[in-house]
Amino acid sequence: MLDLLQRLESAAPERGLYLHEDYRSAPTFIPYTEFPARVAACAEHLRARGVQRGTRVILPFETDERVLFSLFGLMEVGALPLSVKPHLPTTGRQGYRDFLERISQRYGASRILDVPSLKGLELPLERVPLPPAGARVEGARLRTASEDELAFVQFSSGSTSFPKGVPITQRNLVANLGMIVHHDGMTPEDRVASWLPLFHDMGLIGLMTCFYAGSDAYLTQPMSFLMDPMGWLESLSERRITSSVIPNFAIDYSLKTLNELEPEELAHLDLSALRTVHLASEPINIPNLKRFTEQLAPQGLRRSAFKPCYGMAEAVLMVTCMGREEDWRVVTGPSGQPAISVGRPLREFDVRLRAENGRLCDERELGEIELRGGSLAPEYFEDERPLRGEEGFYATGDLGFVQDGELFITGRIGDRIKINGQSYFSADFEQAIERLPFIRTGRTAVFQDQGRVVVLAEARHPAVLARRAHSQRQVCAAILEAVGVTVSQEDVLFIRYGQLPKTSSGKLQRRAIAEAHARGHIRLATPLGLHADLLKLRARRLVHGSLRVLSQGLGRGREAAHARPARG
Incomplete structure (x- = not known):
């Protein structure tokens, strides 16, 4: 990864990372040419505060340029970042402290990057200050890390147990980035937009693909999408975004806004530049995806732009995906329910399915997905639970079937209902x-x-x-x-x-x-209890709606008279 960042020094000066607080404010632009100097300065800052090679540092990954460069600065030092979720407003303080304590005790990490969301939290950890914004070491040459060196530890989603640490080696990280970029055909001329949080593998690895390809990256705070889904669509239109990555809930959530709008209120959108939207992370609501693409077809949105894909932290990220020129397809699965294809496995991976009785599955037979090769991690990080079986396959816990060489996901083993x-x-x-x-x-x-x-x-x-x-x-x-x-x-x-x-x-x-x-x-x-819940929900929406209208009125290049009313 450090070699990739060093190569950005020769990128075109207009290419880089655009950091947005929301969809209406002017971005902070960081040219790729400055990345090596920024990383080197961050590494100096960390060394001056006692961080050394092998030091384990918990990194609550907020969408912040200083946090992002701290990740790379820790790599340059040779320290080990443990990438975790930051403290969110919806997370109780004690619950988050307990989470950090478990991470600290399990993995022997006594230091934590002092990100803004930790303000006011009492923690039994040594805080490492963030580096100064914009600090640079001119002419810096980043070191070349060995392929087997750990770049960072990312964590599984934790849907069925406490999140498991996945060690991401430099080899596997760069390998999966290359798979994604080559499969998608990304070039420096692409413009990639994301609001996904960086503590999630889709958010971080999706952003890193831009660094690999040299594509412009437009990164927005995750809350911006929740507050302004229409602003997200407008940003895709105005910035002529060519690629993005989203979870399924973004489709469901955006439809709430689209259903309230008249066709003329969407006429200003032009989504014809959007050629790839990677769709993953959770079960895809097929009727809603159809409805979303149909409603925005007059705005130039191509149905084939959506690429259902499948991946996991254990493999860095992507394992399968629809091809660049392929349209997504739906078939009737073994249970009689519609299922959407997530494409063929990337050629670097071996994928097979195993039935409940232990034998390998035939075509269209439901079974657990097993994975081998590619960028699959060798083991969990300092965890007695094995990741691979005797033949080197990882039993994912996901169920699906194969038809015509394409993989269809039906659900998790723990979510199966047998009747x-x-x-x-x-x-x-x-x-x-x-x-x-x-x-x-x-x-x-x-x-x-x-x-x-x-x-x-x-x-x-x-x-x-x-x-x-x-x-x-x-x-x-x-x-x-x-x-x-x-x-x-x-x-x-x-x-x-x-x-x-x-x-x-x-x-x-x-x-x-x-x-x-x-x-x-x-x-x-109860009617009374639900009424109280609705009052709280409407109060939050009113605040969000008011902030959205205010940001529209003050937005760069916009007149307040054109601001949309709040829809709360």
């Missing part, structure tokens, strides 16, 4: 339920408890509870129509908001949810 010998998956139920207008999108969890299918869902309005039995029957009917499974009405539970925990990458922690339900810790919704 009369037939396998179904939680996401199939959840997506069917969330198509009902009175259910909040992304706020449903379905799991099996002693043979019964249990539905936990957040309703949009207290009126749903006034007709609770009728609403429960509608949920059961939606499941029966979409999945072909009969669910008992009494197993459909409407719950208070905020009880469905998710991982840092947005995946439902279904095991934790099921355990909370079994212990009786899930609060059921």
Whole structure:
């Protein structure tokens, strides 16, 4: 990676990283030509504060230029960054302190990069100050790291257990970056946009592909998308973005805004430059993806721009992806449910599927995905749990099938629901339920408890509870129509908001949810309680909407008269 950064010294002076606080403010531009000097200055700063080769430093990865250069500065020193999520406003202080303490004790890290979100938190760790912004060492030559040296440790999503540390070697990091860039055909002329957090593999590795290819990178704070999904679409249009990477929930979330707009309010968008949108991280809602592409087709958005793909922290990132010239396709899976292709495995990987009885799967037979070769990590970082089996294959815990050489993902093993010998998956139920207008999108969890299918869902309005039995029957009917499974009405539970925990990458922690339900810790919704939840939610939306209108009114090159009203 250090060699890649050193080569950026000869990049065109207009190429670089654009850091945006939001979609309306002017960016901070950092030319790629300055990267080696910035990294060297950061390394000097770290050495002066006692960080040495082999020092383990916890790095809460905020979207901040000083944090990004600290990652590379630690690489230059030869220290080991442990890349973790920062303290978020939605995360309790004690819970985050406990998380850091577990990371510190498990991996012997006594130092932490003192990022802004740690302000006010009492931590039993030595704080390493951030380097000064803009510091440079002119004429710096970065060292060449050995291929087997650890670049950093990234962590699995933690959807079923405490996140596992994945050691990312310099060899595997550069190898996977090369696979992605070559598969996608990225060039220095590309413009890549992302709002994904850098503590997530999709966010960080996606950004690093720009450094590998020398493409312009437009990086925005993650909260910007949540506050202004229309601003995201406008930025893709105005900056003539050619490539991006998003999780599925971005499609669902953006549709809420698009559904409120008239066609003339979208007429100013031009998305014809967008040729690649990598779509991954969570189950893809196929009807919503179709609806999204159809609604924006008049604005030049090509259906074929969306590239469903599959990857994991254990492989650095990407394992399979639709080809550059291929359109995504949907088939009927073994369970009778629609499934979307995530493409063929990259040629560097061996992928096979294994059935429950231990034999290898045939075409269109459901089984666990096993992976070998490519940029797969050799083991978990200082963890007794093995990563690979005897033949060198990693059992991913994901289930799917292969058809015509393409891989289709159906769900996680822990999310499988077995009825009369037939396998179904939680996401199939959840997506069917969330198509009902009175259910909040992304706020449903379905799991099996002693043979019964249990539905936990957040309703949009207290009126749903006034007709609770009728609403429960509608949920059961939606499941029966979409999945072909009969669910008992009494197993459909409407719950208070905020009880469905998710991982840092947005995946439902279904095991934790099921355990909370079994212990009786899930609060059921009442009209009064749901009314209070809605008041809190609307207050947050009002604040976000007001900030959005303010940022539009003060935006560079915009007039306040053209600002869209808040839609809260």
